Amino acid sequence: MKKIILHACCAPCASYPIKKLIEDNYEPVVFFYNPNIYPLEEYNIRKNELEKYCAKIKVEFFEENYEPEKFYKAIEGYENEPEKGLRCEKCFYLRLLKTASFAVKNNIDCFTTTLTVSPHKNSAQIFSIAKEIQQKTGVEFIEYNFKKQDGFKISRQIAKENNMYAQKYCGCKYSII
Numbered sequence: 001m002k003k004i005i006l007h008a009c010c011a012p013c014a015s016y017p018i019k020k021l022i023e024d025n026y027e028p029v030v031f032f033y034n035p036n037i038y039p040l041e042e043y044n045i046r047k048n049e050l051e052k053y054c055a056k057i058k059v060e061f062f063e064e065n066y067e068p069e070k071f072y073k074a075i076e077g078y079e080n081e082p083e084k085g086l087r088c089e090k091c092f093y094l095r096l097l098k099t100a101s102f103a104v105k106n107n108i109d110c111f112t113t114t115l116t117v118s119p120h121k122n123s124a125q126i127f128s129i130a131k132e133i134q135q136k137t138g139v140e141f142i143e144y145n146f147k148k149q150d151g152f153k154i155s156r157q158i159a160k161e162n163n164m165y166a167q168k169y170c171g172c173k174y175s176i177i
Contacts, residue, residue, distance in 0.1 A: 001027040002143060005111040007099040009034055009171060011164045012050040016155035017146045020061055021112070025132035025143075027052065028107065030054050033064035033098045036091050038173040049165045056162070064098055071172070079174060084122050087174065088110040092129045100137040110140040117155055119174040 004021060006028040008014035014030060021028040032050055037043040043066055054061035074094045081087035096113060103111050111132065116123040123145045130141040146155075159166055169175045 001025050002110070003027045003029055003099075003108045004100070005029050005031050005103045005106075005108050006097055007033065007095060007113040007115070008050055009037075009069050009093050009109065009114055010046045010167060011053040012155055012159035012166050013117050013163070014050055014155075015158035015164070016116045016151045017112070017117055018057065019154075019158070020144065020151070029062065029106075031064070031099050031102050031111075033095050033102070034171060035067040035069075035094070037066075037171040038068070038176075039064065040068075042167065042171075045165055046167065047170075053162060053164065054108065062102065064102065070094065072096045075172075083175060084125065084172070086159065087091055087172075088121075089129060091127065091172065094132070096126075096130050096133050097112050097136070100104050100139040100141075103139045104137055108139075110142050112142045112144050114146065117151050118170075119123060119147055123147065124177065 006017060008030050018028050032047055049064060051061050074090045075087045077153040078087040078090055099111050115121050115126050127143050136142040
């Protein structure tokens with residue numbers, strides 16, 4: 001099995017992608033870098049839930065430091081952008097670049113993200129950003145549109161079966177409904 005870094009935002013969204021990657025003969029290494037999540041209490045709930053799930057299914061889990069100031073700097077001037085707009089692009093770039101950098105440091109030559117499991121995210125937008133990061137870092141981005149083939153529905157099913165915490169918003173304070 002080939003190792004792959006899986007950037008993950010939360011346990012429910014990671015559940016199906018982990019399953020799919022294993023089915024496709026990858027060994028996922030879950031990487032939690034989400035400085036956008038607001039507030040800190042929400043960040044900790046999501047991180048702890050994901051870490052607990054990874055331990056349960058025996059998948060490696062790594063967390064990068066919580067750096068909300070980097071998120072706010074990255075999106076400066078784009079705070080009022082709509083969901084799927086430039087604010088989200090800046091956020092995706094920040095998180096995926098850190099993911100690819102983690103892959104480089106750990107000699108893992110590919111990465112992907114759980115972000116594409118959400119029906120609220122534009123997979124083409126995410127793929128474009130990830131390919132740019134691939135060019136910059138030399139780490140191959142493996143393109144998975146995890147929402148396809150009922151991926152989102154399956155992820156919700158796994159979350160329910162495992163009694164996972166499921167948040168009500170994407171993560172940043174601008175996405176709170």
